[in-house]
Amino acid sequence: MPELAEVEFYRKQWSPGLGQRVRAVLVHPRAKVFRECNVRRLVGRLAGATLLSSAASAKQMLFRFGGGRWLGVHLGMSGELREEPAGYTPRKHDHLVLVQRDRRLVFTDPRMFGRILFFVGRGPPGWWTRLAPPILSETFTVAAVADFLRRRGRTPIKPVLLMQERFPGIGNWMADEILWRAAIHPRRLAGVLTPAEIRALWRESRRVCRLALETIAGRGNDMPPALNVRIRDSWLFNHRWEDGGRCPRTGARLVREQVGGRTTCWSPARQKL
C-alpha cells in the first residue's frame, strides 16, 4: 500500500526506538529485499549502534544510527514497519528485526518488492540525497511540471504521474486522486494538456500530498490507509475499489480500466478525453 503518506506513517512506527541501542539484528539473509545490500555487513555494523533519527522522502525511508550508520527502507508493494514487544518471535515475512532492550522494530514484506539499503559514512548516502525534491517543496513549480509534461508528451498523463523523478511519492491511488480532482482524463496525452490543466494538476498534486500527510501520516495509532469518516465523501480513494462505485462529486458511475499497465479509476462525468 505504501505511497507518500503511508511511508511517513510507517516511518513513525519505529519512533519508540529512538535514542535506544540496537542489541542485535535478526534477518532472513536470503530474502530478496536484501538484493542490493551486504547483509553480513549490515548485521555486524548495526549491532550496538543507537537509533538517532529518521526521515521519509518520496517512498524512501532513512534511519540514522550512531557511528555514521544509515539504514534505508523501501516498502515496495507490501512492506510495513511496526513495533513489537521485547519477546516477539519473528514470523515468516519479518525479514529484518532490530532487537532493542524494550522492544523489537520489525520490517515485514510478504511480496518482497521492498528493499533494504545500508551505508556507512559521515553524511547521508547518495541514494538518499539524489531523491527528487518533494512535491511540497518550493522547487516543485508549475514551470517544472509543464516542462516535464512536454518531454513526456506522447505518454498518457496517468503513467507520467507515477514517474518518481518528477512526482516523488505518488503511487497508483494518489495519481488517480489527483487526476480526479483536476478533472483530467487519465488517458490524455501529457503533451496536450492546456496551461490551465497543467496548473490544476500542479495544484491538486500539492493538495493531495498535503491532505494525505495530514489525514494518514498524522494518525498516531491504528493502521492506514482508511481515511476518517468526516472526509469520506470528498475523496475518490474511498470509492475506487468498490464495484459499482460512484463519483463522490457527480454521483455518476466510476470506471476502472488499465492505463499504462495499472488499474486506474476515474469519473467519466468529470474527466473527459
Add this chain to the structure above:
DNA sequence: CCAATTGTTATTTA
C-alpha cells in the same frame, strides 16, 4: 486454475 494487488526495473517494441 484464473485474476487481482497502493512498485520498480529490465527487456522488448515502435
Add this chain to the structure above:
DNA sequence: ATAAATAACAATTG
C-alpha cells in the same frame, strides 16, 4: 538512438 509498452519479480487472496 530514444521513448513507450510490456514482462518480470513474489506472495497471497478472492
